[in-house]
Amino acid sequence: MTIAFKWEKIREEQPLIHHITNYVTVTDCANITLACGASPVMAHAPEEVSEMVAHSQALVLNIGTLSQSLIESMIRAAKTANQKQVPIVLDPVGVGATTFRLQTVQELLRQVQFTVIRGNASEIATLCGFREGKGVDAIDTELKQFIPQVRKLAKQLQTVIAVSGEVDYITDGTQEAQITNGTELLTKVTGTGCMTTALIGCCLGAGIPPFTSAITSLLVMGLVGEWAEGLVEADNVGSFRTYLFDGFAKMNNQWLQKKGKVYVTAG
Numbered sequence: 001m002t003i004a005f006k007w008e009k010i011r012e013e014q015p016l017i018h019h020i021t022n023y024v025t026v027t028d029c030a031n032i033t034l035a036c037g038a039s040p041v042m043a044h045a046p047e048e049v050s051e052m053v054a055h056s057q058a059l060v061l062n063i064g065t066l067s068q069s070l071i072e073s074m075i076r077a078a079k080t081a082n083q084k085q086v087p088i089v090l091d092p093v094g095v096g097a098t099t100f101r102l103q104t105v106q107e108l109l110r111q112v113q114f115t116v117i118r119g120n121a122s123e124i125a126t127l128c129g130f131r132e133g134k135g136v137d138a139i140d141t142e143l144k145q146f147i148p149q150v151r152k153l154a155k156q157l158q159t160v161i162a163v164s165g166e167v168d169y170i171t172d173g174t175q176e177a178q179i180t181n182g183t184e185l186l187t188k189v190t191g192t193g194c195m196t197t198a199l200i201g202c203c204l205g206a207g208i209p210p211f212t213s214a215i216t217s218l219l220v221m222g223l224v225g226e227w228a229e230g231l232v233e234a235d236n237v238g239s240f241r242t243y244l245f246d247g248f249a250k251m252n253n254q255w256l257q258k259k260g261k262v263y264v265t266a267g
């Protein structure tokens with residue numbers, strides 16, 4: 001099965017993407033949203049999130065630097081989003097690291113219908129019931145071992161789950177995709193996962209279907225990473241990070257079609 005990429009729809013639609021996210025990578029998430037042709041707004045106060053999400057085209061929730069007041073904002077925003085049929089993507093950053101994060105995500109999953117959930121292998125393993133992770137980075141989790149559980153969880157939650165890593169894995173519980181593009185340098189810059197989740201928000205906001213949105217976003221990050229790696233000397237992570245933003249601004253459907261290594265199994 002081949003994917004018909006609609007990346008350029010983001011530039012055509014210029015969707016407004018509401019992010020409730022962490023303070024480590026917030027600027028990167030805003031800039032990547034802009035580089036793709038969407039419009040970012042970061043709004044966190046419980047007093048304003050419902051109003052903001054009501055005129056946004058997608059909501060991005062990222063629990064990277066969680067606090068009690070943010071939980072209230074996330075639930076308020078997400079409830080309005082669900083009522084208004086605004087798609088929502090969740091990034092369960094470091095969900096296995098503390099009980100607070102785990103209980104928050106469990107509560108969010110009880111109260112909110114997510115369109116896509118994107119995490120690294122440790123984070124998604126935790127959501128599948130194998131609690132893992134000491135911080136926000138993936139530990140050496142073997143994805144193959146828990147693919148059946150990811151599929152089951154996606155079906156149960158009626159959502160798309162995207163697992164990032166050396167090989168990315170995406171499923172809606174029936175269809176599956178694996179992407180082999182990328183470079184290890186992407187793990188040497190903080191926030192490439194958060195930015196991938198922001199990309200999913202941009203795709204969803206442009207009206208791209210959830211499974212295709214997740215595939216497109218992981219593929220774009222992998223391809224732009226490969227391109228940026230080719231422009232820098234080994235280990236020049238600062239320049240690599242800068243080139244990433246140039247790459248997102250240059251991305252197009254032809255690049256995706258030509259260089260993408262995406263293997264899709266239809267259900």
Ligand SMILES: Nc1ncnc2c1ncn2[C@@H]1O[C@H](COP(=O)(O)OP(=O)(O)OP(=O)(O)O)[C@@H](O)[C@H]1O
Pocket residue numbers: 093119120121136137138164165166167168181182183184186187189190191192193194195196218221222
């Ligand atoms: N070993 C690897 N080789 C190639 N690409 C990788 C590798 N590990 C991760 N990636 C890519 O890096 C990007 C970010 O994924 P990663 O799993 O590191 O996210 P993350 O842990 O949530 O990151 P962060 O929390 O710092 O934002 C994805 O595009 C993924 O495909």
Ligand SMILES: Cc1ncsc1CCO
Pocket residue numbers: 022024025064065093136190191193194
């Ligand atoms: C390092 C870090 N800590 C909380 S959020 C974040 C950004 C990467 O997820």
Ligand SMILES: [Mg+2]
Pocket residue numbers: 093094119120136193194
């Ligand atoms: Mg992350």
